[in-house]
Amino acid sequence: MRTYLECMPCFIRQALEAMRENISDEAKTLEALKKVLLSAAKFDTRKSPPEMGRIIHRIVRRESGCDDPYANIKKHSIAEALKVADRVRDAVKKSKDPFREAIKYSIAGNILDYAIISKRDEYRLWDSLRAVESATLLHDSAVEKLRERLNKAESVLFIADNAGETVFDRILIENLPGTYKIFYAVKGAPVINDATASDAEASGIGGEIMVVANGSDAPGTILKLCSREFKKLFRECDVIIAKGQANFETLNEAGRETFFLLQIKCPVIGKNYGYRVGDWIVTTAQSGKKEKKNSGIK
Numbered sequence: 001m002r003t004y005l006e007c008m009p010c011f012i013r014q015a016l017e018a019m020r021e022n023i024s025d026e027a028k029t030l031e032a033l034k035k036v037l038l039s040a041a042k043f044d045t046r047k048s049p050p051e052m053g054r055i056i057h058r059i060v061r062r063e064s065g066c067d068d069p070y071a072n073i074k075k076h077s078i079a080e081a082l083k084v085a086d087r088v089r090d091a092v093k094k095s096k097d098p099f100r101e102a103i104k105y106s107i108a109g110n111i112l113d114y115a116i117i118s119k120r121d122e123y124r125l126w127d128s129l130r131a132v133e134s135a136t137l138l139h140d141s142a143v144e145k146l147r148e149r150l151n152k153a154e155s156v157l158f159i160a161d162n163a164g165e166t167v168f169d170r171i172l173i174e175n176l177p178g179t180y181k182i183f184y185a186v187k188g189a190p191v192i193n194d195a196t197a198s199d200a201e202a203s204g205i206g207g208e209i210m211v212v213a214n215g216s217d218a219p220g221t222i223l224k225l226c227s228r229e230f231k232k233l234f235r236e237c238d239v240i241i242a243k244g245q246a247n248f249e250t251l252n253e254a255g256r257e258t259f260f261l262l263q264i265k266c267p268v269i270g271k272n273y274g275y276r277v278g279d280w281i282v283t284t285a286q287s288g289k290k291e292k293k294n295s296g297i298k
Contacts, residue, residue, distance in 0.1 A: 001249040003045040003052060006268045011040055011049075014115060014192070015056050021073070022064045032063035050246050053115070054218035054225075057191045068190035070114060070163075077112045077164025077193065078202050080125055085167050085204075088129070092175060100143055102175040104132045107261050107280050109168030110161060110244055114193040115219065116265040125164070128263075138275070139283040146239070146259045146282070150178040153238035159185045159214075159221055159251075160195040161244030161262075166203035169243065173209060182209045183233055188226075189217035194246075220246030223254060245269055248281075257284055 015036045019029040039055050060069055068074075088105050095101035111117070111128040137143065150156065158173065160166055173182060184205055186195045195203075200211045215227025221242065223231060234240065240258040242251055248260045249269065264270045264279040275281065 001048050001269065001272055003043065003047060003049050004268050004272075005045075007049050007052070008040055010116075011052055011056050012036060014053070015060055018057070018060045018069045018192075019064055022066045022069050028063060032059055035059050035063065048220070048222070048249055050218050050220035050222060050250050053220075053246075054191065054216075054222075057219075058217070061190070068196075070190065070193040073114055073120070074163035074193050074195075074199055075202075076120075077125075077162070078167060078199065080122075081109065081112070081164045081167035081203070084125075084129065085171065088168065089171055089174075091132075092171060098175045099147060099177055101132070102172040103143060103261060103282060104135055104137065104280070105129070106165070106168045106172040106243070107135075107137075107263055107282070108132050109165035110261070110263045111265070112162045112164040112193070113244065113265055114162070116245070135280045137280050137282045139281065142259060142282045142284055145284065146241070147177055149239045149257075149259075150176055150180075153178055153180045155181045155183070155237040156239045156241065157183045157185060157233050157237035159240065159242040159247055160200065161247060162193050163195045163199040163203070164193075165243065166195045166200055166205060170204050170209075173205075180238070183237065184209050184211050185214050185221075185230060185233070186211060187217060188213040188215040191217045191219055194219060220244075220248075220250035222250050259284055 015033055019032050036056050036059055043052050061067060092098045092101045108128040111124055184200060186197050186200050190196055197211050197213055205211060214230040216225040218225050242258050242260050244262050245266060248262055251258050260283050262281050264275045264277055267277050270277050
């Protein structure tokens with residue numbers, strides 16, 4: 001997906017909030033924002049928002065002096081998710097279709113996205129989990145397609161999104177049909193509240209699930225920035241599951257079948273692909289709606 005003009009204020013907001021999360025020096029914060037604005041002015045909007053996100057959050061890390069500006073937010077999100085994990089497992093186990101139910105809870109966890117919704121809200125996760133019972137999955141047939149693929153698979157690449165959401169990914173992995181090697185891909189370095197290896201471990205992911213870093217510090221999965229090892233997994237694993245908006249933005253035209261699980265939280269993404277904010281999506285690159293082909297402003 002290309003970058004739209006509406007993305008620009010969001011970039012500035014992210015930088016401001018990340019700086020204030022970590023330092024109280026207004027002069028340093030202002031200097032960081034100036035550098036973000038200068039970078040945004042030079043940015044080729046034919047590129048995707050996650051590519052600009054990488055630039056922004058490198059500036060934030062450098063100017064704040066903090067290697068992981070969202071560390072406290074991630075720790076809190078994981079703790080909140082772990083509090084309800086046993087209840088979610090129980091609900092999944094008692095459902096008529098644990099696989100489908102676990103998918104819905106995994107998508108519910110995608111609300112823990114501090115790139116889009118930055119305000120800390122103790123009720124945000126609870127409201128999303130309560131919505132599971134009534135939520136409608138768009139492109140619902142993709143669930144059965146995924147089930148069919150998993151039953152024939154020997155290897156699965158599960159691409160993570162946000163810390164905290166990772167707890168519900170663990171529950172989904174427990175309920176995937178079939179027997180295979182599972183690789184759980186996280187970021188190679190901190191960016192926003194995206195999950196890293198330590199966040200996956202804190203969420204209970206490990207052991208038989210192999211946690212792999214993608215080698216990148218960009219939101220989403222920009223393949224040209226990822227490690228050789230990750231790209232090899234992306235090419236060779238039988239099934240790919242990718243969580244969240246940024247992975248959808250960066251991988252939906254990557255050239256191979258990928259199953260995307262996400263909530264639409266950004267109106268620009270919604271408009272670009274013909275969805276509405278609040279939609280819960282299970283789709284593949286083939287069945288999902290395509291990006292509208294408008295030229296960006298260079």
